[in-house]
Amino acid sequence: MKKGVLKTILLIILLVLAVVLGQIIGTACAGIHYLSWLGAAADFGLSTTELNLSIIKITFGIRLGINAAQSILALAAVIAVILIKVKE
Numbered sequence: 663m664k665k666g667v668l669k670t671i672l673l674i675i676l677l678v679l680a681v682v683l684g685q686i687i688g689t690a691c692a693g694i695h696y697l698s699w700l701g702a703a704a705d706f707g708l709s710t711t712e713l714n715l716s717i718i719k720i721t722f723g724i725r726l727g728i729n730a731a732q733s734i735l736a737l738a739a740v741i742a743v744i745l746i747k748v749k750e
Contacts, residue, residue: 665748672746676739684732691731703729 692701710723 668748669743669746672748673739673743676743677736680735680739681732684729684735687735688729688731700731700734701729703727 688701688703691697705725705727707725708723710721713720713722
């Protein structure tokens with residue numbers, strides 16, 4: 663495999679892990695007074711829109727919620743991928 667493909671796969675895996683672990687850490691730390699900032703979250707997105715074609719009804723919408731722990735871990739994942747050297 664080429665270096666670029668391996669680094670891309672590694673980045674995707676690390677970002678997925680960062681999002682999952684960040685959500686767990688943010689939820690767990692939300693009740694601790696001095697770590698509650700890790701659970702601070704922001705939600706943004708588009709509200710749902712409905713398309714009714716009589717035969718089929720389609721609903722579109724997207725919402726993204728991210729907390730401080732997820733953003734810190736995602737940044738760490740990107741830095742880790744930059745610093746990792748892949749051999750062929």
